[in-house]
Amino acid sequence: MSERDVRIGVIGTGAIGGFYGLMLARAGLDVHFLLRSDFEVVRERGLEVDSAAHGRVHMHVQAYKEVADMPACDWLLVGAKATSNLELGPLIVQAAAPGAKVVLLQNGLGVEEQLRPLLRPDLHLLGGLCFICVNRQAPGQIRHQALGAVNLGYHSGPAGQDSLRLVEEGAALFHAAGIDSQAMDDLNQARWQKLVWNVPYNGLSVLLQASTAPLMADADSRALIQALMAEVVQGAEACGQALPTGYAAHLFRVTEQMPDYWPSMHYDHVLQRPLELQAIYAEPLARARQAGCQLPRMEALYQSLAFLDRRNHDA
Numbered sequence: 001m002s003e004r005d006v007r008i009g010v011i012g013t014g015a016i017g018g019f020y021g022l023m024l025a026r027a028g029l030d031v032h033f034l035l036r037s038d039f040e041v042v043r044e045r046g047l048e049v050d051s052a053a054h055g056r057v058h059m060h061v062q063a064y065k066e067v068a069d070m071p072a073c074d075w076l077l078v079g080a081k082a083t084s085n086l087e088l089g090p091l092i093v094q095a096a097a098p099g100a101k102v103v104l105l106q107n108g109l110g111v112e113e114q115l116r117p118l119l120r121p122d123l124h125l126l127g128g129l130c131f132i133c134v135n136r137q138a139p140g141q142i143r144h145q146a147l148g149a150v151n152l153g154y155h156s157g158p159a160g161q162d163s164l165r166l167v168e169e170g171a172a173l174f175h176a177a178g179i180d181s182q183a184m185d186d187l188n189q190a191r192w193q194k195l196v197w198n199v200p201y202n203g204l205s206v207l208l209q210a211s212t213a214p215l216m217a218d219a220d221s222r223a224l225i226q227a228l229m230a231e232v233v234q235g236a237e238a239c240g241q242a243l244p245t246g247y248a249a250h251l252f253r254v255t256e257q258m259p260d261y262w263p264s265m266h267y268d269h270v271l272q273r274p275l276e277l278q279a280i281y282a283e284p285l286a287r288a289r290q291a292g293c294q295l296p297r298m299e300a301l302y303q304s305l306a307f308l309d310r311r312n313h314d315a
Helices: 015-026 039-045 082-095 111-118 163-176 187-207 212-217 219-238 247-257 264-270 277-290 296-314
Strands: 007-011 030-034 047-051 055-059 062-064 073-078 096-104 124-138 141-156
Touching (some): 015 047, 015 055, 015 073, 015 124, 015 141, 015 163, 073 082, 082 111, 082 277, 096 163, 111 141, 124 163, 124 187, 124 264, 141 163, 187 212, 187 219, 187 247, 187 277, 187 296, 212 247, 219 296, 264 296, 277 296
Parallel strands (some): 007 030, 047 141
Antiparallel strands (some): 124 141
C-alpha cells in the first residue's frame, strides 16, 4: 500500500495535530481531522499554518465534530494533551480501522502505558516525539516558528508483527510531507531525551513567566536550566537509559539559536487548562526514585507547578 492509499486521522487538531495533519494533507494524503471547539471555524474557513519553513499553508480540510462521522483510519495521529488520555481511548477505538497504527504525539513518560489498556488488541501503539516550535494562535490558525522533526518509536501491538517496518512506514508518511522523521529503536530512551528539554523550559515558562529568549539571556536562569537538564540525564541513567554524550549541551545550544518561544505549558496555564505534570514530572520522578535516584531541583519545580496548577483551578 502506498502513502496515497493510506487514510490518516487526526485526533486533537490543536497546534501539533493541526500542523502535522495539514502538512500531510498538503502533500496529497487522505487526512481527516476531528475537532471540537474549532470545528465551525475550520469547516467554514479551513485550516491555516503560518510557517517559517513552509510559508503560509491554507486548505479546506475534511473536518468532523463527531468521531462517528469519520471514516475508519489506517493511521491515527493523536495530538491532544496527555491530560485527556482517558477520554481519548473510546475515540481512538471508534476511529481506528482493523490493525490501525496509533501515534501518540505527546510529551512525557508513561503516556503509552496509560492509553494501551483502553485500546483494542489489534491496534499498534507508537510514540511520536515532536521537536518543533508551534502554537495555536486562534481557531483554525497555527503559527510554526522553527524546527519540525517528529521521531517515531514502537510501543506495543499484536504479536508477530515487524515493528521496525511499521515505524519506518510511519516515518515515510512524514517524509512524503517534507517533514524530517526518524525511526527510534528505543521509545523509552527517546522519551527521556525529550524530557531534557521539556522539564526545564516548560516548567520555568510557567514558574518564572518567561519565554525562551529571556530565560537564556539571564545568568541565573541559564544555570538553573542546565542544572535541571543534568538531573534529567541523571534520572535517565539511573533508569537504565544512558543518553548520548553531550545531548543536554546540544539542546541548550539549539535553544540559544531558536526564535523566542513560549512553550505549550505556558499557554495551558494562562488558559487555565490542566498542566501535563503527571507525564512530564511525576512519572519520571517516580521512576528515578524507584531506581534510588533523587532529583531535588526537578522535584522542587514539580511541587511549585502543582501548587500553581491547583490554585489556577480553584480561582
